[in-house]
Amino acid sequence: MDTIKAMRAFVGVVDTGGFTKAAELLGTPKATLSASVSELEAHLKVRLLHRTTRRVSVTADGAAYYERCVRILEDIRDAEESFSSRQANPRGRLRVDVATAVASRLLIPSLHTFFERYPDIQLELGCSDGPLNLLSDGVDCALRGGEIEDQSMIARRVGTMHVVTCATTAYLAKHGRPQHPQDLRDHVCLNYFGQRSGHLFDWDFSRDGQRVTLPVSSPLTLNDTNAYVDACLAGLGVGRLPTHVFNQYLECGALEIVLGEWMSDPIPFHVVYPSNRHLSPKVRVFVEWVAEIFEHHAGMQLCTRLNPNQCDWIRHDNAEGAVTA
Structure with missing residues (x-):
């Protein structure tokens, strides 16, 4: 059995909701696609899909396996793109997690510029202030304020909060x-x-x-x-x-x-990603885009002393390059 081919068939059926549309999308005969998924189920000894004459739905085991398949196929695509001419045109699913306030006030207002540059990237933006396990949660990278203490993460400083x-x-x-x-x-x-x-x-x-x-x-x-x-x-x-x-x-x-004349310590802001994960082209361009957005946003630069009526800003140079947290 060609496991990768079978995974692609299964993911295509789940994504499109049926064998007919998946066959059209993948350019594969419907019968071949159905046989691949059946062979995959036999290999795993698990039913992945509920099939009726009218519809196809994913089982609980199938839903869990689907998430794993998506990550595996994305990793394969990322590895291939890293060594091909397509690196200049990154594509695919990109899952990012960011604090709610940063998403709503910094990223979302500027996201149109990201999609204009990279129309083939499908961004999944998770918004939370809570703890996160990037590997188990299938997150490609996250934006976090403060010092990064997790030694399994790589951190790129992209801004300074005050x-x-x-x-x-x-x-x-x-x-x-x-x-x-x-x-x-x-x-x-x-x-x-x-x-x-x-x-x-x-x-x-x-x-x-x-x-x-x-x-x-x-x-x-x-x-x-x-x-x-x-x-x-x-x-x-x-x-x-x-x-x-x-x-x-x-x-x-x-x-x-x-207390406008009393300043607090600046808070470094990082994009973090797992140290054992290849930095794919789509993650790399997202990190560069975030760094650019923050560089030109007054709220992510260092603030001078304040008075009750205004906030005067000076540029704060962000650290370049990735460093181990």
């Missing part, structure tokens, strides 16, 4: 405006915890060589960026938001900068 302390006008009118980070001890502060570790994050501030690290005890702690933004906008307390999220609320007056 966070600002902020609150609504109504909150500040009621509770007053802090003048020093230590004043936050008398305020309601909204904190964020990591989904993987449950770790609560301290708030760090620096100004003219002086550094303050403040453990935050909060009546409300969240682990989702969108929910955290909503809590800030609802005036529930003082929050800290990445500049690419905060900017739009500064412009419309929904949030004000607090």
Whole structure:
């Protein structure tokens, strides 16, 4: 049995919903296609498809096997394209995972430029703030902020996030405006915890060589960026938001900068992918596109000191090349 050929036949039937359309797509006689899938089922000793005179549907085992087949066939295609002239025109399925706020505020508004350059790539964009296993979840690459501690990952730094302390006008009118980070001890502060570790994050501030690290005890702690933004906008307390999220609320007056002269540590932003996976042409062009988008986005560059009315930006040079996390 030609296993790869049988896998392609099976995936084609699942993708198109039937043997007739799959045969047309693959340029193979319907009878040959059906025989390949039957031979595959016999080899695996598992029924992959439910067949009736009217429709074909995938079994539970078939659905699990389909996901594996898709990954295997993509890896084969990637390997072939890496050594062919088609490398200049990457194609195929690309699955990327990214934090929800980064997807909605940075990537999606610019995605049309990616598809204009690479019309043969089918992008699957997973949006989450939670933990992720790239290998078991079938993800080609992910965008993550912070230091990458997983030694099985390769990380390419593509940007720098900076966070600002902020609150609504109504909150500040009621509770007053802090003048020093230590004043936050008398305020309601909204904190964020990591989904993987449950770790609560301290708030760090620096100004003219002086550094303050403040453990935050909060009546409300969240682990989702969108929910955290909503809590800030609802005036529930003082929050800290990445500049690419905060900017739009500064412009419309929904949030004000607090402690503008006190800066927090810049947060590196990376594209990560498994160290044991070949960097395919489609992943490579996506990484380069993300780096380009972030390079020209003010919210992913280093922020100077802030005042309550404006945010002045200077360019921050991102590290080039892939480094082992």
